[in-house]
Amino acid sequence: MSVVPPGPPALDIDDSPTHEAPPPVEPPAPAGPRAGRALPCTVVLVGLMGAGKTCVGRCLAKLAGVPFVDADAEIEAAARLSISEIFATYGEAEFRATERRVMARLLERPPLVLAAGGGAFMADETRALIARRAVSVWLRADLETLVARTAGRSHRPLLNSGDARATLAALMERRYPVYATADVTLDATDEPPLATARRAFDAVRRHLAHSLSCPSESSP
Template structure:
């Protein structure tokens, strides 16, 4: 696993996967990919539009295809979408092809980090806290199950978390 030098970041929206992933890739001289950004690049449409037109199921199909494609690369850091773990095939791709790091965060921190972000379709609701709590209830066990390592991100900067990952993985 480690010889592939792939690091896959999982966790809920607002955990810092993309920001931490960019720092981590830069520090390790690896290529960085964000599965959501790659889906947008490939389709020419943003995630919210895909959700509107194809629904969550259509988006999840695209996400699974993209995670399969990206996880076959070597020497990458991949930030996945928060819901990537809901599909067993995604968890299998990630576990088999690299080291999976769960970036854990609280609902309070998620709310603070995503408050003004209109690009998160699941949070475009009257009560985003309720949505985040429901997602945590169903997904946190999946994150735990898929992860090789777990790191709390609430009270640390992205650079500090990236450094912790490097130390933890002995890269």
């Protein structure tokens, strides 16, 4: 009889709410028609690594008058390990399970701008929660943009082995049809993050104007 070696122990997660670290100093959002007009519900930014979710998200949060939260940073705080360490020690499946738990907790918070990890929106459970409680915005980037933005970065486990370009192309093929189900799609270009955030802000407001209510208001 063959003996199956035991796998790694389950990842110990702190499910207590974490406190967002103070964001880095950024240029203030300019005054204008968007200033002081908070969005009434959470906005979740989805897309592949390198799409600009964190940079755009911080700017969008300022425009919207709500906090910004990076889901990967929350996962690291809950696990007390870096994303790379979680992948190396526990594997991708355990990371994804942790990601689902953390995303569910974050979606219970008052309105915020949430930068989701590249694979978070692929989980049916998480995608359904986002649909009920938030507005999803896909930052769609082409392959050349993603390759340029992720080059030389060692904190992305999925790109640390093999051909990063081929990996990104494969991820695009698998994930983009799912990302396309987001409420709003924006092309991620080389414009400054604040310019993309302005487009996102206006697109979300247009989306909400055509909805009867915010997702969180119409959900049980």
